Amino acid sequence: MKQGWRQRLAERRIRPGDGRPLPRFRWWQLFSRSLFLLNTPAADYAVDVRHGGDGRDGEVRARLYRDGLQQALSKMPAHFPVEGGVIEVEAGGFGMKRCHFVTTDGAERLLTPHPASAQGRRARLEQTRPGLSRSIAVVSTALVLIGVTCALLQLIDPISQIPPIREAFGSFESPLRLPLWANISLGVVTVLGSTERALRLRSSWLDSIAN
Template identity: 60%
Template sequence: METRWSRWRQARRLRSGDGRPMPRFRWWQIFSRSVFAIDLRGPDGRARNHCVDVRPWGDRDDGEVRARLYVDGALELVSRVPARFPVPGGEIEVAVGSFGMKRCHHVGDDRTSTPLTPHPRSAEGRRAHLDRAHPTLSRTVGAVSLALVLVGLCLALPPIIEPISQIPPIAESVGTFESPVDLPLWLEITLGILAVLGSVERALRLRSTWIDDLAS
C-alpha cells in the first residue's frame, strides 16, 4: 500500500514538458527504450493518445531514469521514476526495475488497472506479439523463465540466511544454518546468468518483482 508520503514525492517529481514531438522508435533502441500507449477520452469526449516513453537504463545525458508522457505526440509531462501521471479518468503509473519495466498501467478513479499497449517494435511489443501469435510457446517460455528465477532464488537465499543464523540470539533460539548448496563456481555462474535471462524475460511482460532482484 503506497503512503501519502510516497504519492506526495511522486507528485513533486512532475515537470511540465515543452511540447516537443516524440522521437520515432528506431530498431537499434529495441533493448534501450520502452514505449507504451493508451487512448483516453477526456471531459470533452475527445479520445487522445497518451504515450509513455522510458529509457530503462537511464537518459544518455545524466543516466537518470525518467518517464515522459506524450499526448497526441507532444511532450506534456516528465518525471523521474517511479512516476505517476495525472490523466483523464485516473493516473498512469510507471515503475522500472533492475531488468526493465515493472509497471506501466492506467489506474482508473475506480482503481481498475489497465496495462498500456507496448510499441510493436520494442522488446516488450515483440514479446506481446509472441503471446498473441503463439500462446502455447509463450506460456512455455514464461514457465521456463519462472523456473530459472526460482532456481536463482534457491541459490541466493542460503548465503543470506547463513550469516544471519550465526547472530548469537538467533543461534541460541533456532540454531545455526549451514548451506546445503555447494556447487562448482562455473555452475553457479551459469545458473546466475540464466536467472538474469529469466528475469529479463519476465520484465518484458511487466512481471518483474523483488524476487527477480533477489534471485539475480
C-alpha cells in the same frame, strides 16, 4: 490513504515537458527503451522510458507524450494525471514493472507496448503462439525460483557463522556448494528469467531478490 499519499508524492516529482516530438523507435533500442501507448477519446498518450538513464545524471525517467509532443517527465515511480485517471509507471532492475492506466473509478489496464519494442514483440508472441508463450513463462519463473533458492541457501551459510547469530539461532550448513562457474551460470539464467518476466510486466518481490 497510504496509496493517496504515495500518489501525491509521485506527482510532486513531475516536471513540465519541453514540447519536443516523440522520437521514432529504432531497432537498436530493443532492450534499452520501453515505449507504451494509450489511446483515449481525449488524446493519444505515449510513455517513453530509457533504461540506461538520462545522459546528464543517469536518472531513469518516464516521459509522457500527448498527441506526439512531450508534456511531462518524472523520476520513478511516476504518476501522470490524465483525462479520466492517472498513468502509473514503475521500472525495476530488469525492465518495466508497471505501466498502467488507472481510471477514476479504480479500473486499470495495461498500456499497449509499441510493436517494435521488446515488450511489443513479447506481446505479439503471446497472441500468435499462446502455447509457446505459456511454456516460456513457466520456464522463466522456474529459473528465477531456482536461482533465488540456490543463492539464499549459499548465503545463509556464512551469515549463520557470525557469532551473535550463531549463538541466537545456531549455525546452518548449506547442502548446496556450487563451484564458481556454476554460480555464474546460475546468475545468468536467473537474469534471463527475470528479464523475460519484465517483458510481460510480471516482475515481483521474487525478481527484486534476484536483482
